Amino acid sequence: MAVQAEAPNVAMEGCDVFMVPYRFDAKELRWTPTGEAAAAVKMSREAAKSWRIVVGNQGVPLSEIRSASTLGPNFLVLDLIKHGQIGLRCDDESGLKQFATELSKRRADYERFEQYEQSSVQSYFQYYAKLSNQQNMLQDSVRTSTYQRAIVENPDDFQGKVVMDLGAGSGILSFFSVQAGAEKVHAVEASSMAEVVRLLSNANPFLTKKVEVISRPVETITTSELDGQVDVLVSEPIGTFLFNERMIESYLCARDRFLKPGGKMFPNVGTICIAPFSDSLLHWEQQNKNGFWKNTNFYGIDLTAAVQRCTREHFRQPVVDYINPDCLVSKCIEKRFDFKTITIESLHTIEIPFDFEISQPCLVHGIAGWFDAFFEGTNQTVVLSTAPTCPGTHWYQIRFLLEVPLAVNAGQHVEGTLKMEANNLQSYYISIFMRIQGTNISSSAPCIDLKDPEYRFYTSANSYCPPGTGQNAAPQAAPPAQSQLQYQQAHFAQTQNVLPGQAAFTPAQPAPAWEAGAHGAPVPGAPMGQPMTNGFAPHA
Structure with missing residues (x-):
């Protein structure tokens, strides 16, 4: 029944039941007892993350169990990866159910921990x-x-x-x-x-x-x-x-x-907030990081075949830095996660549908994101916000770029979905699809790697510092949380939450004349307030 346990048996609470092990006889097509007397069935830990089921003095590592199922009220079948199947018969139906439940929980924990590289x-x-x-x-x-x-x-x-x-x-x-x-x-x-x-x-x-x-x-x-x-x-x-x-x-x-x-x-609640942004300089930076690979004679080698791959690589990187709120071109929307009730499985795929009303003519270069955490205690509720309108933290904010921006007019709606797919690198791959409502004009970011961000705060490209943070200062220069209230009032007003106060909204900066337009069409630097087009055809 697999290898000998190398460590003392450590019985899990509520998992000490007595069973007779069976093996499946392939010739006679029936389960037969192994001849062993009834033995205590326990769970034993050999190392920090190595658990096994132990019957008497023999054990089966959880890593070797493909599945576990019950046959009848008092018979448990363990389907092993390498050694066929093992059956466990117990006269105590409640004991078997309890053991099966604990086994299911332990295997889920094991698989969750073992899923990562x-x-x-x-x-x-x-x-x-x-x-x-x-x-x-x-x-x-x-x-x-x-x-x-x-x-x-x-x-x-x-x-x-x-x-x-x-x-x-x-x-x-x-x-x-x-x-x-x-x-x-x-x-x-x-x-x-x-x-x-x-x-x-x-x-x-x-x-x-x-x-x-x-x-x-x-x-x-x-x-x-x-x-x-x-x-x-x-x-x-x-x-x-x-x-x-x-x-x-x-x-x-x-x-x-x-x-x-x-x-x-x-905390007991977390929220993800997202909003569209317009930042021509940032988009131009990412678009032009492929310059080295445009070399047609690098020691006699033409490198230009790698240009497109280099561009995709940079757009797969989310940008982590402090976001100037002036870059946001719509009110944010938020998705709430109640840590008291959500399941682990629900976090394997997260979808955030959105419908943003754009505040002025602009090029939408992507989606900006941040989060809030809530501590709802008996005496009072405390909020930790990483919004652009609040003092800076070591989390900064994050931006996901579209390789092809969308030209949008004031009052138009941009709709779509931000989707997060969990991976075995303890992170997520993120995809974004957005479309101008009522048109077939769309853009997407197919596979952004959340684990591989560009920390733009550490470069000279972004001179913006959030309120309460000194110019080019580290996050620790921000005032304590007690001073966040005035900033949170503005933030929650923008997200249509409960706190009073309305933050002023400043239009984004115009696109420079050298920026490639939406869908690759050249777009001159149009001043804010002027209609924008998407290269193919104007849209209302």
């Missing part, structure tokens, strides 16, 4: 194991102070409670939880940064007996190791455009397995 997982943990990268996040004062405010100013949710800090990093959210009165904090950190959490906890006496560090991925932890479920789940699982790195899926995994019914999540 190991090189991606390794580089991910190596990145977050560096103090310099932790420092960059800690010095983002908007991020850090917003989390502190969300936790400390909701004492009713933390005082005397058991908390799990998922992806603890340097441990700052664990420490805030203790400051808010938590009785116990499980700091889960899979990278070697867990050693720093222990170091800082031991150096601060008020933390020493409160913070327990678990240095493994959350998918490999059992409820019995935590002495039960937790009251509160805190995490900073947010990546670029909210979902890059796919850490939110681990956040939901922790919710499903460790959070008590009615428990609190910080």
Whole structure:
């Protein structure tokens, strides 16, 4: 029944049932007992992410199980990849159901963790194991102070409670939880940064007996190791455009397995906001990065055959930088994700349909995006916004470029879909299709790689700095979250949310005369307020 287990058996809570193993006899076409006596069936962990079903002293790794199904009320069939099938008969129907349920959950967690390329997982943990990268996040004062405010100013949710800090990093959210009165904090950190959490906890006496560090991925932890479920789940699982790195899926995994019914999540809601933008300089930059490959005599070699591939490569890169709100040519729309209710599977494909009314004649060069995170506590609600109208953060904003821009007149609608497809690199491929409503004029961005952005903030091309951020300053120069309110009022007014106040809207800059027009037609630099055409035919 596969190989001998190399580690002591660790029974999962509620999974100790007694069964007789069977094998399928292909000659007689029936299941026959193996001759072994009834044995305890458990789940055992050999390493951080290696689980197996153990019957007596023999085990089957989860990686070898193709599927598991029940035949009748008390017979479980394990379909193995290499060794045929194994049947398990149990006299206790409820015990079999419980075991089958736990097996299904464990296999789902295993498959979710194992789906990523190991090189991606390794580089991910190596990145977050560096103090310099932790420092960059800690010095983002908007991020850090917003989390502190969300936790400390909701004492009713933390005082005397058991908390799990998922992806603890340097441990700052664990420490805030203790400051808010938590009785116990499980700091889960899979990278070697867990050693720093222990170091800082031991150096601060008020933390020493409160913070327990678990240095493994959350998918490999059992409820019995935590002495039960937790009251509160805190995490900073947010990546670029909210979902890059796919850490939110681990956040939901922790919710499903460790959070008590009615428990609190910080954050509990995230929103993605998108809006069309017009930025002729940015588009021209990307379009002309192929200049080297236009060389017809590079040491005697004609390189021009690679020009088109180079252009596509640059347009596949999203651009991460601070966006001047003046570039936005419509109000944004948002898609809301309730972390208390959404499923992991629902995040494998995300579609955001849109219908934007364009505010002035312009070339639409693509879609801009950012996110907000909400901490809806018992005492108060705190919002972390990365909108262009708010102080800057280390997440910046993001833009997805159309290789062929659309020329649109004021009052016209641009409709389409932004689609995100999860990949095994802990990220997403993004495609965009947009069309001028009522016409057949359209453009698209077929395959943008969210994991491979261009960080334009670090170049001299973008001189814009968001409110509250010094010229060419790092994100940590932004004021604390308490000062975000005045900026959030303008932001939420533009998204038609609840806060009062109306932000002024400034038209985008005109396209320069040297820009290639929509669909490749030459378009002179038309001043704002003048009708635009799409090369093929004018449109109303």
